[in-house]
Amino acid sequence: MQSVQQYIEAHKDRFLEELLELLRIPSVSADPAYKADVLRTADFVAERLRDAGADHVEICPTAGYPIVYAEKIVDPAKPTVLVYGHYDVQPPDPLELWESPPFEPVVKPTAKHPDGAIFARGACDDKGQFYMHVKAFEAMAATGSLPCNVKFMIEGEEEVGSANLGIFCRENQEKLSCDTILISDTSIIDNEVPSITVGLRGMSYLEVEVVGPNRDLHSGVYGGGVANPINVLCDMISSLMDADKHITIPGFYDEVVELTAAEREKLNEAPFSLDQYKEDLDIGDVQGEKGYSTLERVSIRPTLDVNGIWGGYIGEGAKTVLPSKASAKISMRLVPNQRPEVITRLFQEHFERIAPASVKVKVKPHHGGEPAVTPTDTPEYMAASKAMEKSFGKTPIPTREGGSIPIVALFEEVLNAKSVLMGFGLNSDAIHSPNEHYGLFNYYKGIETIPYFHDFYAELKG
C-alpha cells in the first residue's frame, strides 16, 4: 500500500487547488458585512473534513460564528491529538496596497519563496496553516496509517478575540478531551532554520473616544479657546509612554516576569540581522523600550500600539474645523504574568484619570488574551521537534513570539492539556498586511511534517 508521503506527493496539486478555493471566501470576522461569507467558510471546512475521512463532523453554533468540529477515533487506547485552527481572517484593507485582490489568490515567486508563494488574505494566517492538517489527516486516513486519534476544532472568531471559544470548551470538555493540542498559527525563523514557538504574548485591546464640544466648530471662531479633541487625544496617547518607551500606566509592569540573564542570552542567539531588518522595512532606525534588544522588544516585553486613529476632516483639501471628537484603537501586547482583564482595567482607569476637564472620554474594551509560555520537555514538544528535524534535517530552535494565541492558556485551564505551536509561516509573510502570502514550500513542508508528528507522538506518549 502507498505510504503517507507517496500519497501526499501524488495529490499535492489538488491539495493546493482546495486551499485556493478556501482562500476565495472572504471570511472577515471583524466586519459584519462579511457575515454570510464567514458562515459559508464554516460549511466549506466541514465538507472538506468529511471528504478527508473524519467522523462526526459538526458545525457547532455559538453566540458568534460557529466552530467546526470533527474527529477520527482509531483506538481509544491510543493518544488523542486535538488540532486547533481558525477559518476567519483579518480585514484586507488598505485594499489599494494589494498587488492582487485579497480574495483572488495568485501564486508567484518572491525572494524568500523562490518556488512560489500564495498571495491572499488568510493564506498564512490561518487558512493555509490549518488546512495542512486537514490534508495530512487525509493522507494518513487514506493510507490507513493514523497512529493517533485526531480531533479538529476550527473556529471563526480568532481575529476578533475568540469570545465564544472558552464557553464552547467548557461546555464540551468530554468531546474535546485530548492528550495535546496541535496548532499551526505561528512562524519558523526561516525556511532554512526551523523553530517552534514556546512563548506568546497576550493582549488587551481597547477603543477610546475623546469628546470635546457638542458639535464641530469653526477653528477660527473657537480655535484657541476650546480644547481640540484631536490635540487632546494626541497629548493623552503621547503621555502613555515616556522617553524610554516605557509604558506609564501605573501598575502596568507589576506582574511582568523578567527573564534571567541566561534566558535573555539564549533568546538573543536566534539568527537576526538588524541591518536586514531595517532594510526589509525601509526604516532609518528601530525604536523601542530602552535596555532591550529588538528580539526582546518583540517577544518578552509588553507593548502599547495605536492600531487606528481618526477624527475631524480627512477628505480632500482643507477644512478649518475644530472637531467635536476623536477616536483611537489601542492594543497592548502582554507577557507572563500580566492578566488582560487587569491591564484593561488599569488602562481604563488611567485614561479616564488623565483626561482634562475640557473633554469627556469613553473607553471601550474590545478583547483580551492571556500570554503563555509552553515547556520544551513535554512529549508533544519533543514529537514536534523530532518531526521537524526529520523533514527539515535540522533541530528546530525554541523561540518566543510577539503575537497572541489566547487559547493556549485557555486550553491548558479548561482541557487540561498542553499545546504545541508547530507553525510553518515566516514573519515576512505579511500576515495582517496587504499582500499576505504563504510559501508553497511551507505549505507542503507542513503537510509532510505533520504525519511525522503523529508518529513520534504515538511513540513518545504511547
Place this chain on the structure above:
Amino acid sequence: MQSVQQYIEAHKDRFLEELLELLRIPSVSADPAYKADVLRTADFVAERLRDAGADHVEICPTAGYPIVYAEKIVDPAKPTVLVYGHYDVQPPDPLELWESPPFEPVVKPTAKHPDGAIFARGACDDKGQFYMHVKAFEAMAATGSLPCNVKFMIEGEEEVGSANLGIFCRENQEKLSCDTILISDTSIIDNEVPSITVGLRGMSYLEVEVVGPNRDLHSGVYGGGVANPINVLCDMISSLMDADKHITIPGFYDEVVELTAAEREKLNEAPFSLDQYKEDLDIGDVQGEKGYSTLERVSIRPTLDVNGIWGGYIGEGAKTVLPSKASAKISMRLVPNQRPEVITRLFQEHFERIAPASVKVKVKPHHGGEPAVTPTDTPEYMAASKAMEKSFGKTPIPTREGGSIPIVALFEEVLNAKSVLMGFGLNSDAIHSPNEHYGLFNYYKGIETIPYFHDFYAELKG
C-alpha cells in the same frame, strides 16, 4: 416713487426664495466631486446680478473656479463700493449629524432665532450674506436711488484659500478700482448687540504625513520593536504645544503684536458669559493659552489646531495592525504681524527637525492668509457704524474675530483700498459645522442696513 425700504418689504418673500434656490446648489470647492455644481453656482450668481440691474456681468475664468464680476456705474464722480463675497461653501460632512440635508434648505425657529432660521450649508457662510448685497442693490437700482457706484466680485475659492484671487486682482486693478471694499462674511455679537469686525486672524494650513515601515505590520510580530507612525505622530503633535498651551515652534511668536492693557480691557468688555459659552458647547471647561481670557484666545492670539487625523485601521471591530503611516491636517491661526509664509516655513522646518530617525515625514503646505486689523476712523467704518445704528437702534461695537478673511490684506495691498467687515451672522450659526443656519432676522436686517451704508458712505466720502 417707492422707497428702497418699501421695495424691500414688498419683495422679501421672493428675496428668501432666491436665496433658498442658491443654497440648493452644493458648491463645495474643497472636493473635486462637486466641480460641476460649483461652476453652476457661478452661472446662477451672474444671472441674479443681471436680474438685479447690474451691467457688464462677467464670469471671469481663473486657474481654479471663476470669479463673478458685475458693476453699476451711476456717476464716475461718485464714490465706488466694491462688494466682495464668495459663492463656494465648506464640505458638509459629517453628514449624519445634519438634522436636514445640507443642500435642502429648511426654515425653522431656534432659541436664538425665534422668527426662524434657514438651515443649509452656506446659509450664513457666505451665500446668505453676500446675497443680501445683491438684493439691497436690486432695491436701490429699482427705485433709482443708488448713492454710490457699485462693483461686485464674488469668488468661488474662499473656503480653499482664494489661491487665484490675488492674481485676478493684480491683473484687473483698473476694473476693480474702488474707494472701499464692503464685505459681509463675519458676525455680530448677537441680534441685540450689533458689532463690526475690525480684526481678523490669518492662517497657515498644512498636511503632514509620518511614514514608518514600508507596509502595515502585525502588531504582535513587530510591536515594541518598530516605531508606530501613529504613536510618533501623536508625540510630535503633542510636542507642538507646552503645558501652558504655548506653541513651541521656534520663532513662532516673534512677530506677534501684543495689545496694550487698555486695548485688552476694551476687548474684554464685549458681552460674554463663560458659563453660557461652556453650556452652549456642553464642555466641562475651556482650555487655552495661559494668561489670556477666552475672548483674547479666540481673537488676538495665534493658535494651532489639528483639523483632521487618520491612520491605521478605522473600520468595525479590532485589527491588530502596526500601520505604515499616519497623517494629519494642521492649521495655525495667525495674528498681526505674523506672515503665513514665514510661519509655514517655521512649522515645516521644526516638524522635520523633531521627527525621530525611525520615521520619514512629509509636510505639504495647503494655503495661508494674512492677518488684518482695520482702522475705525475711516469713512467706510463710520458709514457702517451709522448704518447699523440706524437699523439696530444701537451703536455697533468694534470687535476682533478669530476667523480669517485673507483677502482683506490683499485688497489693501493690491487695490489700495480699505475693507469694512459689516457681517450679520452669529457665532452660534454653526458655520463649518453640521446644521449651519442663518436667521431670517439677520438676512432681512442686512438687506435693510446695506442701503443705509451706501447713503452714509456717499455722504461721508462725497
